[in-house]
Amino acid sequence: MKSDSGQTTSVWMGTTDVPEFLPLDRDLRANVCVIGAGIAGMTTAYLLARAGRAVVVIDDGPVGGGETSRTTAHLTAALDDRYYAIEKMHGRDGARIAAESHTAAIAQIESIASTEDIHCDFERVDGYLFLGGDTKRKDLEAELAATRRAGLDTELVERAPLDFWDTGVALRFPRQATFHPLKYLKGLARGILRDGGKIYTGVHAKNIEDGEPAKITTSAGHVITANNIVVCTNTPVNDWVIIHNKQAAYRTYVIGARVPLGSIPHGLYWDTPDPYHYVRLHKPDGADHEILVVGGEDHKTGQADDERNPFRRLEEWTRERFPMVESIEYEWSGQIIEPVDYMGYIGKNPGGDEHIYIATGDSGNGMTNGTLAGIILNELVQGREHPWTSLYNPSRVKLRATSDYLRENTNFATQYKDHFTGGDVATFEQIPPGTGAVIRRGPSKIAVYRDESGIVSQCSAVCPHLYCIVDWNNTEKTWDCPCHGSRFDPFGKVVNGPAIADLRPIGRRSEAKP
Numbered sequence: 001m002k003s004d005s006g007q008t009t010s011v012w013m014g015t016t017d018v019p020e021f022l023p024l025d026r027d028l029r030a031n032v033c034v035i036g037a038g039i040a041g042m043t044t045a046y047l048l049a050r051a052g053r054a055v056v057v058i059d060d061g062p063v064g065g066g067e068t069s070r071t072t073a074h075l076t077a078a079l080d081d082r083y084y085a086i087e088k089m090h091g092r093d094g095a096r097i098a099a100e101s102h103t104a105a106i107a108q109i110e111s112i113a114s115t116e117d118i119h120c121d122f123e124r125v126d127g128y129l130f131l132g133g134d135t136k137r138k139d140l141e142a143e144l145a146a147t148r149r150a151g152l153d154t155e156l157v158e159r160a161p162l163d164f165w166d167t168g169v170a171l172r173f174p175r176q177a178t179f180h181p182l183k184y185l186k187g188l189a190r191g192i193l194r195d196g197g198k199i200y201t202g203v204h205a206k207n208i209e210d211g212e213p214a215k216i217t218t219s220a221g222h223v224i225t226a227n228n229i230v231v232c233t234n235t236p237v238n239d240w241v242i243i244h245n246k247q248a249a250y251r252t253y254v255i256g257a258r259v260p261l262g263s264i265p266h267g268l269y270w271d272t273p274d275p276y277h278y279v280r281l282h283k284p285d286g287a288d289h290e291i292l293v294v295g296g297e298d299h300k301t302g303q304a305d306d307e308r309n310p311f312r313r314l315e316e317w318t319r320e321r322f323p324m325v326e327s328i329e330y331e332w333s334g335q336i337i338e339p340v341d342y343m344g345y346i347g348k349n350p351g352g353d354e355h356i357y358i359a360t361g362d363s364g365n366g367m368t369n370g371t372l373a374g375i376i377l378n379e380l381v382q383g384r385e386h387p388w389t390s391l392y393n394p395s396r397v398k399l400r401a402t403s404d405y406l407r408e409n410t411n412f413a414t415q416y417k418d419h420f421t422g423g424d425v426a427t428f429e430q431i432p433p434g435t436g437a438v439i440r441r442g443p444s445k446i447a448v449y450r451d452e453s454g455i456v457s458q459c460s461a462v463c464p465h466l467y468c469i470v471d472w473n474n475t476e477k478t479w480d481c482p483c484h485g486s487r488f489d490p491f492g493k494v495v496n497g498p499a500i501a502d503l504r505p506i507g508r509r510s511e512a513k514p
Helices: 011-015 039-050 083-115 137-149 181-194 310-321 366-381 399-420
Strands: 028-035 055-059 123-130 155-157 170-178 198-201 205-209 214-218 223-231 247-260 268-270 278-282 289-300 327-339 345-348 356-360 435-441 444-450 455-460 471-473 478-480 494-496
Touching: 011 181, 011 327, 028 039, 028 214, 039 055, 039 181, 039 356, 039 366, 055 223, 083 137, 083 170, 083 181, 083 366, 123 137, 137 155, 137 170, 170 268, 170 278, 181 198, 223 366, 247 310, 289 310, 289 327, 310 327, 345 366, 356 366, 435 471
Parallel strands: 028 055, 028 223, 055 198, 123 268, 223 356
Antiparallel strands: 123 170, 155 170, 205 214, 214 223, 247 289, 247 327, 268 278, 278 289, 345 356, 435 444, 444 455, 471 478
8 A cells, every 4th residue: 555644664554455536526515524534534434424424535645545554553541641741731530531532432443343344453452551761660650540540440560461571560551452554444434435425535625614614625626515624634734823833743663573473462562761662563464473563763753863763773672672573574654743731632623613623633642542533523513512522622722731832832933943054965966866855045945856867856945834944854755844744745745734735846857967
């Protein structure tokens, strides 16, 4: 399967195909139009279609071609922001809702997979949080107390169940789960179509307008009118600032290592440094081995240290702890959206929109966050209230999050200095084939990509969202914006919001010249 978000291939992309759908070729009228065919959008569409709503799903890439294909697919109520921090930010009731909603999301996936006979490798496993870095036992004890107050049946154990590695004391989260996200999306797609929904891919939403009806204009000029629009694009593409100054985009890296079948107990494993590591297993269909999936090495999008090699660092960490690793079979990266107050933003779009809903801010728990988003949005779009709405309300403002809000927005403002610095290189010839670099040309900065044959493509290096200077991501062969995480392919085509327009092309493709 081809992903729309980069050049690397995840274990999910390498072990299944998703159904192909045609692009939209006419104007449409629907009750609900869902933008984004990842887990949040497809879950929302599935539940609405089951409720009898006329649903249309559109995506500018394939089904699951965004971040859902790049997850590590941990299904867990163990949140990486820690329940003691969530409780301090949102109160005990907020922490309880967080635990309840993520736990319910796991159960929803299990129920849908069973009801729809979706063979998506769903498996209940225990999760283990153990120490690393500078954290101490008292941190796990604080989390134990907070998770129990939130209603989770956690316990401290002397070590994770790995006989080859003494992790030390660990916090056990029973009955978490794993699954194959793309196999699951295939089943959701089948259910949506069966219940009368429509799915179109290769459809780019150029303009999104609230109203009665609300309206989407595609880049091909077709118009979709709907009573309600639901934007499930990882980060919203319908807003300019409102949501984006309350969350930040991070890149995260993953390796898939071949290990002997049965050599590692199935489970979810996390350590506590920042950035932390997260580990699970997957057995490909018919294989005589398993894939150990290890993620970590996070950094802000567009703000990487060029000297670091995240995949090698992950491999070193993994081989030190898992001596049975035979080879590295997969390497990929993904994008995580971190809200300043830890909880996702799910509900009616802030700023006065009455018929536009959003789901964003997965905070590293995209599969459960996307699923609980579908549960909430299904109710809200049908005009009903939901008890989780207040915690996830996109219009909320938490005064306790002010310091994080100011830190993230100071980081954002700092990126504008790149308008006044020199380029990465001085000439086209200094750009290795198959890579890109930013070049200064007078007062302007140009994003230059040189393909394997030496042909050069040039675009403005200014992101069309809020005008920061993009940075070349050599792992995924994309231009990444350091301000709010917009990403573009080597030729400037937008592949991740919040930008909704491409980088402005400059001239024609040409042979490399000084």
